[in-house]
Amino acid sequence: MEQTEDQSAALEFLARRDSYDPMPGDDPEHIATHGSHVFLAGNRAYKLKRAVCFPYMDYGSLERRRRFTEAELELNRRTAPDLYIGIRRLTRTPEGTLTFDGDGETVEVVLEMRRFSKDALLARMAENGTLTPALIERTADRIRAFHDSADSLSADQAPGAGSAGMHAVLEENFEEFGAQPKHFAPESVATYARDVWTTFKRLTPLLDRRVAEGWAKHCHGDLHLRNICLIDGEPTLFDGLEFNSLFACIDVLYDLAYFLSDLIVRERTDLANRAFNRYFVDGAYEGLACLPLFLSTRSAIRAKIMVSAAEAQEEESERATLLAQSRRSLAAAMEQITDIRPRLIGLGGFSGSGKSTLAGALAARLQPAPGAVHLRSDVIRKRLYGSAPTAPLPAEAYRSDVSARVYALMLERAETVLKAGYPVIMDAVNDRPEDREAMQTLARLLDIRFDGFWLDVPPNAMASRIAHRHGDASDATESVMRKQVAQGHGPLRSWTAIDASGPPESTLRTVLAGLTADD
Incomplete structure (x- = not known):
């Protein structure tokens, strides 16, 4: 400096x-x-x-x-x-x-x-444990609305987008890493550079295609938790970058990636996955293959910025804290660029069996960051009707033809996500054998691993869970659940039935054990 x-x-x-x-x-x-x-x-x-x-x-x-x-x-x-x-x-x-x-x-x-109060910063909330899933989802909604409202830019107007923009950012990162061997070990940087440039070469056509498709916009550019606060109770993005269009006129997913990366580095992968799935509530998964590179690059940038910030501090304790954050950020960057094979997971069970609770917890445990795409039939059905995830739908929304459309859309989205390299959790009642078989067929066509789990819970326990729901996407009542039980689920074949009547943590452990079997 x-x-x-x-x-x-x-x-x-x-x-x-x-x-x-x-x-x-x-x-x-x-x-x-x-x-x-x-x-x-x-x-x-x-x-x-x-x-x-x-x-x-x-x-x-x-x-x-x-x-x-x-x-x-x-x-x-x-x-x-x-x-x-x-x-x-x-x-x-x-x-x-x-x-x-x-x-x-x-x-x-x-x-x-x-x-505004420092306590209104999302960064402060993350530090003191008051950053809630509901607030993270509202913030993701705000980011998506901001991105959707921004005008698309041409390649000439967006120097930070496309392969040329990403190449420039990566070269600058490695130049600065090389200039500071005291903070960035040359051996680690060399390994990281090899993986980054291999990934970049593979993604070059997609990066450029996204500019042509209108995903390059004048974004925030510095979208981490210290630049988001609550103003009058609403998540507010502030302190966007103005000094370098290379950093602000970028792909919208690169903008989102800093927000997700910050949550991940703070060890809140659960919230990162919530934000990730909320941002993509309406699909548009075609650019997901770029996200590991975007996340890793954002973590790398955070690593070098923490070093610069440390050098500006007068207090040794503050300097040490920032340097520790820099080391964690570089480690995250190296992990996020690794290539991981996707997998498809199906969850089935009658209403009140705990599918969505399990799916939400499981999604954050899967790789690559920020975890699995959680496709929930209840949410997809609401969005088909233009409704918020928790808004109740009329009875006609649950006709068999509508349900068939929902299941078909779930499969279509799952295929897009899996081809992009991310795992998928398909969360629905899945009480029809043909719907369960359709998932397995998709996995076979894509040559990926499939695991299906049926959650068994006594009807009275499911009734109790339904009665205690608040602000949930499911409209199912106890009456609906008991009709499902009476109809049954047919032969499960290769799906695994598990006892899900206990605490959610117990069910999660059982499923995680099943997922690691034969890995």
């Missing part, structure tokens, strides 16, 4: 209580990152870009800092209009002191934002 200009006067001004009107009750809190200084004063936050020059980020002159501050305001108002207030100038008075928005020479520009 090269410091290009002296900003000490601006930093001293922003650190004083009496610089602000109204004056805050406490001294401003100063937060330093590798690219900015943030001062928290009263109910406002003021962000000053550091006068630094990196290969990927140049804030080296006042004019560049002004231009990029204006761009940051414009871009982030797309996702957080209530958070971004405006731009303030630091100007010099005739006496030589600094003030906000005076008539004198502009010395620096700062971005004024609405201040």
Whole structure:
């Protein structure tokens, strides 16, 4: 990092209580990152870009800092209009002191934002254990809505997308790794580089095809948990990248990958899998083959950024924490680029047998990251009717012809996902032998392993579970369940019947043991 200009006067001004009107009750809190200084004063936050020059980020002159501050305001108002207030100038008075928005020479520009509690950051929630599956799913909905609303870009407009964009990012990563052998062991980097470039070569046609198909957009670019907060109770994306279109004008799945990677590095693969499946609630799995490369690249970028952030810290404990995060991130990057053969898992059982609870827990345990695609018939049926996953459907939505359509769509999506290299869990009642056989036929055609599990639970236990459901996608009642029981499931053949009447953890252990048999 090269410091290009002296900003000490601006930093001293922003650190004083009496610089602000109204004056805050406490001294401003100063937060330093590798690219900015943030001062928290009263109910406002003021962000000053550091006068630094990196290969990927140049804030080296006042004019560049002004231009990029204006761009940051414009871009982030797309996702957080209530958070971004405006731009303030630091100007010099005739006496030589600094003030906000005076008539004198502009010395620096700062971005004024609405201040929020640190506890509103998803990163803080992840650290203190309050980040819930429901909030993660709402955040995934918000990310998907943001991506869907953005305009598609051509190859010329999206330098970070396609094979050319990814090649540039990868080359920069390895250049910076090579320049810091103290933090990135050359032997590990060499092994990682071999796997990355092999994967990149295989994916080059798909990366370019996704640009032609409209998946390159002006995205957030830095979508990790420290850049998502709750504003008025809603997940809000902020602090998107403005300084380098190589990082922001990218494939939407590359944007999503940083969010997922951050959860994985924090050892919340359960939440990463939830977000992954919620983002793809309506399918569109054709680009999934790119995700391992995208995830790994994001983890690698996080590794080098943690090193840069560590070097900006004054406290040794903070520096050590960030360097440990960098090491974990690089290890995750190396793991995420590995090639793993997909598998198909079928779960069957009458309503209330615990299929979806099992599928959700199981999906996060499978590789590659962020786990299996969980295809749930209840959710697919709701989306066919344009409804939210938990919205009740009319009785006509459960006609046999609709159910046949749901099962056919599940198979179609499963095939797409499996061809992309990800495991699939097909979660439905599956009480008809022909539906179970269709899954096995798909697995045989794709030459992959299939495991089918039928969950056996006494009817009264299923009735109790149904009675205690809240906010679930299933509309099945006890009456529906008892009709299913009376009809039966026919011969299970190669499917394995398991006792699922105990705690969910016990059922999960039984299934995991079955999945590892003969591996």
